[in-house]
Amino acid sequence: MTQFISLNLVSAAIAFFLDDIFGDPRTGLHPVVLMGRLNRFLEKYLYGLGFAGGVILTAVSAALWTSAAAVLLHFAYGFHVYAFVLLNSVIIYTAVSAKSMKQHAMRVYEPLTAGDLPSAGHELSMIVSRDTQGMDEAAVVKSAVESVSENYTDGVLSPLLYAVFGGGAGAVFFKAVSTLDSMIGYKNEKYINFGRFAARLDDVLNFIPARLSVLIIAFSAPFCGMSMKNTLKTALKYRLAHDSPNSAHSMSAFAGALNLRLGGSVSYFGRVKDKPFMGDGTGExxxxKIKEAVKLFETAAVFAVALCVAVYFVLRYYGGCPLACA
Known part of the structure; x- marks a missing residue:
């Protein structure tokens, strides 16, 4: 077990370096793209079953992709441990979305600084499900910051933790559920029943990572010229403010670090929803603030990877040398 986790720690670190160098590969063969296509195909046949159909879709999709990754990794390990690490790293890499989040956020930032609000709103619509037409500058900024903060858990920390304890198969399992949640996990008329199971399972999978994110973000804040104390204070006060049991943790931590007040009324699919405010910040x-959020996101991601590397060397020192002795 120690050897397995050690190999996963190495693979996770390599995966994050791959993501930092290459970003999210733009191809129709990307696992997430294939997951999405399969989900939509199965949805056509299962939607009529309501909640039960959503359970079946989630179970089939998660089981299929997880077992495929597990089988490939099993054969890779049987061939050579280095083949396992290589394949494991590539699979985990496809489950991480750190660089793409930074790039998307900066695509919102750049037209804003040029005074092009419509273009900024268009770029924002690529990363949020809320309606962006008619947003003023403050709303665009807050929405971008909220997206960055939420993605730290979904796109960085959660896939990392599931990769460490479950390898590439664990990361794929999380990504399969997360992808379904982003597709059908809405509380609207169409998906309130069909997508409920996927949404609740996603909540369960993100429960521990969301809480761990507060500590990592707070630790990262001083390295970005921000207050660790205010980050923790705000997160403790507002971490349960959101309807979701997880979303407000990283979001409130970012609000505290950036001295912002996030949340408020937003429109989803033409309907206005009053979301709770998070943070007591007085910052404009x-x-x-988008650029500062990206910097904090990047720093927290680096610390998450550094934690993996540190744990690997501890395991290697006390539990042997898995790569050299395999």
């Missing part, structure tokens, strides 16, 4: 939601 200016475009620079």
């Amino acid at each position: 939601p200016a475009p620079e």
Whole structure:
């Protein structure tokens, strides 16, 4: 077990370096793209079953992709441990979305600084499900910051933790559920029943990572010229403010670090929803806050990977040298 986790720690670190270098590969063969296509195909036949159909879709999709990854990794390990690490790293890499989040956020930031609000709103619509037409600058900034903060858990920390304890198969399992949640996990008329199971399972999978994210973000804050104390204070106060049991943790931590007040009324599919406010910050939601959020996101991601590397060397020192002795 120690050897398995050690190999996963190495693979996770390599995966994050791959993501930092290459970003999210733009191809129709990307596992997430294939997951999405399969989900939509199965949805056509299962939607009529309501909640039960959503359970079946979630079970089939998660089981199929997880077992496929597990089988490939099993054969890779049987061939050579280095083949396992290589394949494991590539699979985990496809489950991580750190660089793409930074790039998307900066695509919102750049037109804002040029005074092009419509273009900024269009770019924002690529990463959020809320309606972006008619948003003023402050709303665009806050929405971008909220997206970055939420994605730290979904796109960085959760896949990392499931990769460490479950390898590439664990990361794929999380990504399969997360992808379904992003597709059908809405509380609207169409998906309130069909997508409920996927949404609740996603909540369960993100429960521990969301809480761990507060500590990592708070630790990262001083390295970005931000207050660790205010990050923790705000997160403790507002971490349960959101309807979701997880979303407000990283979001409130970012609000505290950036000295912002996030949340408020937003429109989803033409219907206005009053979301709770998070943070007591007095900072102006200016475009620079997006850039600061990206910096904090990047720093927290680096610390998450550094934690993996540190744990690997501890296991290697006390539990042997899995790569050299395999």
